[in-house]
Amino acid sequence: PCRDTRKKAELSGLSDDQKKIKLQTRYSTAVSTMEAIKSILPDCELLCSRPADFGRKSVMLLQAVLNTADLNEYKLKGNKAGKVADSLGLGVLKWGRSELKRWAESLDLVDNDTRNPLSAVAIEYMQKQGSQLEVTAKLDKKSCRVIHCQVFQQTRLRSISLSHGTDEFGQMVSKASLELEKGSPWQGRPLEWATGLDDLKLVDGILNYGYGSFDTLTQPDSGLPSISIDAAQMRLVQLCRELHHLHVSHERMQIAHSSAAFDSSKP
Numbered sequence: 001p002c003r004d005t006r007k008k009a010e011l012s013g014l015s016d017d018q019k020k021i022k023l024q025t026r027y028s029t030a031v032s033t034m035e036a037i038k039s040i041l042p043d044c045e046l047l048c049s050r051p052a053d054f055g056r057k058s059v060m061l062l063q064a065v066l067n068t069a070d071l072n073e074y075k076l077k078g079n080k081a082g083k084v085a086d087s088l089g090l091g092v093l094k095w096g097r098s099e100l101k102r103w104a105e106s107l108d109l110v111d112n113d114t115r116n117p118l119s120a121v122a123i124e125y126m127q128k129q130g131s132q133l134e135v136t137a138k139l140d141k142k143s144c145r146v147i148h149c150q151v152f153q154q155t156r157l158r159s160i161s162l163s164h165g166t167d168e169f170g171q172m173v174s175k176a177s178l179e180l181e182k183g184s185p186w187q188g189r190p191l192e193w194a195t196g197l198d199d200l201k202l203v204d205g206i207l208n209y210g211y212g213s214f215d216t217l218t219q220p221d222s223g224l225p226s227i228s229i230d231a232a233q234m235r236l237v238q239l240c241r242e243l244h245h246l247h248v249s250h251e252r253m254q255i256a257h258s259s260a261a262f263d264s265s266k267p
Contacts, residue, residue: 176242188231
């Protein structure tokens, strides 16, 4: 897998002592990560039995991330299409915020004054109660943007996929791929990448496995050329942006056809 190859490359050229220190650091990080995962398992099991609570926590956490990400800075200037290379584009961002607000309203998590989703997280209550907290990591604006882009991208891709049949969605991916070919080559593109075919495999794979199991997605038997997670994410962002435009156009055509059919049925 790409990640294993990258890790081996990081060790090349190092002395035995340097390799030992590097591997010990990796091991310590892996142990800490595993302990952290184990510590939250009880909460995960509880939330699995309470889907409404899980939904509320997810919505408020994501809104807190979006507040820090400051989406207003994504406003694009001097671009008629309202998009830039490797950006989700304003259409997907607007859709994501609308969906988040819709979920918040259905879960009664809307601020009565601003009508925006509530964004309270557990740490705020713990601080008010005087709990002694040790900060181990901080999500800055850049990190929050990465998170919200992944969430919006995954959610929008899945939404579009579920709105169309398998064959129709495959055709949409092919159209999106051809549209992207008109622009500059995307960074990290494998030389043997088959536009359209491999794009569909990538989209299907990320919807089935997600970024957390990216190594599984890129196994030799997956049929995909060797690709890094950064290059894959860049391509998925581009595809998501184009698929969103195609889906919106499809919806508008359906509305137009329905309106024309209704008018023709009038006496």
